[in-house]
Amino acid sequence: MTSAWLVATALVGLVASAAGAMAPLRVRVHISVTLTIAACASGFVMAAEVLHTGGVAVVHTTALLPLGGLSMVLDRFGALFVAVSAIVGICAMVFRLGYHGPGLSSRTASCTLPLFVTTLLLVPAASNVTTFLFLWELMAVTSLLLVLVDHRRRSEVASAGQWYAVMTQLGATALLVGLVLLATHTGSQSFAAIASRSAHLPAWVRDSAFVLAVVGFGSKAGMVPLHVWLPRAHPEAPGPVSALMSAAMVNLGIYGIVRVGDGLLGGGPAWWWLLVMALGALSALFGSLHSATSSDLKRLLAFSTTDNVGLMLLGIGASGLFASTGHRALSLVALVAALLHVVIHAVFKGSLFLSASSLQQATGTRDLDRMGGLLRRMPMTGAIFLIGGLAMAAMPMLCGFVSEWLLLQAMLHGLPSSDPALAVAMPIGVGALALTGGLTALTIVKAAGIGLLGQPRSEGAAEAHEVGLSMRLGAGTLATLCLVFGVAPFLVVPSVVDAARSVTRARISDPLVGGWQVGLGGVHGALAPGLLAVALVVAVTLAAGARRVLQRTPARRTQAWGSGRELQTATMEYTATSFGEPLTRVFEDVLRPAHDLDVSHVAESRYYVEVATFHTSLDDAFERHAYRPAAMGLGWWGALARRVPNGSIHRYLAFGLVALIVVLVVVG
């Protein structure tokens, strides 16, 4: 039965894509979006059935693809990711109905968007190397096309597209080499066969396959130092696409690392997982730091995606490290924390990206410095953004708290271990998580405080109106899920535990969930967010009541204090740039801020300023030290190579002769 749903998902997705390509403009968007929602719904039903019953959806055919043919098997682990993609897909598509991005209604975009969503639903089901790489590349190409829809009007889009294309192709090459290495050495390209035979592979094959998988999947997930495309491409993509990329596509990078590391290779030596943890901690810190100092709303969110991917990698690394040192129970808890964070990150980042796109559409800018006063003008969208933001900052009662708490608990319980790797890695992991949490809180105070409160800082913000119903519905559903998962994590945690068990093949019977509680299997510690929520509501009600009773004189409302100025304008407010400035100063060595002050004087007297513009930009340390030198080196190499063929026929004939001699010498 589940197999039928799998076929249905793929077919409906393809029909949606065809409809987007062929239907007339008047009905194009509605038809393709409706069919895409149907595909997502079918994918969700399939995933829910697999998660619930533990059955697998299987489709095999040798007809559609060369080499191994098309082979799809959806187990519980894959189903978790399908379910997440489906939820985000449905909400993004509902949002899409009201979204008027430039170029998004074109034939190309209407054709590729359903295809992109469908690949997001199908990649976790791929069960041989050919199918996986085919779907993976289809996902990369369709997302690239969708990033580029607005390339005619803005040059940044083309540049972002270039970065994305290069990074995603490099990653795909790494994946290709790694998976082919596994396939040739095990003699089969089916994932099940690789998994059963991988234990007997030589160590160098296993090691290189894992490192290549981390590089390939990590670049898709936005892991530092392969993140450079992410803060460019995610903001430039149209609203629903950026939500899909940040909330669903990066998850598949995490999926791949776990699938290869825990699934195909069945775990490995401690240094694999120390590598993953180190990259995770680096991503978390780097992402949160840049996100705290960024003043472009969508760039801020994109960097926060890097940050959250870092936390997931931290959990996966900790899980592998626990497994390799024999702590089976803790290993499962850490993996559950990481996978739970995948689900929860998808929910809150989806709502944040969608509501940020609403803000962008209403104000015409993504620059936080030009927003302000939007909570009053767009109460619903503002509330959605706030809920998503608080969930991102891991506030109790919201979903981010549950997964970060689990991750912290798992790592803290590794502290008393006598194993040197654990004793070094876990405190660093805990420290990275703590610092990241603080920076994330700062980020969201900035984004919400500067963007939503205060006075509007531009005409666009002053004239902003609440967006349409479908946009509010799409983003609001995800924000509601933030609340639901935060108060009642028992709705989702059992499925995550099943998914984690299915990939690690771990046999641990201790329940992670009991009634209202989320506990840790085999170790102490439990959390009951539902009770916490009830306690919080009671406490707030009591405090409000006590204040009402005890207050003798009613509060007097006056204007905000502005040094008694007659005119209080928005230019006097804090901006996102000025809010992040102290942090920029502290981390000057990493961020390398460049300030550019341009003052033009009045013609009559240079004592009067006519216009003063101030521009500040931050530099990416990895781009500065790795990518730009590499690009320059490649350019230099290309220039050198161009000198070799100078057009002289004699030289070309000499090349042929030399080549012939070399071949003869080598073969002979």
Place this chain on the structure above:
Amino acid sequence: MRLTALLRRLRARPVALPPAEPGVPEIQEAARRNRGSLQLRHVDAGSCNGCELEIASIFSPVYDAERFGMRLEASPRHADGLLVTGPVTRNMAGPLRKTLDAVPRPSVVVALGDCARNCGVFRGAYGVEGAVADVVPVDLEIPGCPPDPEAIIAALRGLTGT
């Protein structure tokens, strides 16, 4: 006899000066409320800065007005009242009202110097709106052009109650 004197001194506050002169009932009421602490936001409503010099000097080591509990405060939000100098110019009338609006209630307004009381030599000048009392309600006036530091301290001690 000696013992009772000693006990009395032990009970009494350590003062270097005679106690503050009680003012009119409203000022006494304010002093009771302030309980020895008076935080003032200074507003220069158009002064020639003579009064400012005297205000600066009362917080100097010679007069050390802070021992009586009076301080100048940077924000009206943290202040018990305003210390206004100078005639109120047209440009400063609005800011003065806004500043008083920003002070938590109950608040006091002290008009310091002759200009603040009745515009002094600037009376009728083209840029002058009027005396402080014409713009905001005044609770305490300190005469003088400029008032002596002793006079300022004596008047403000009536407000602090110490």
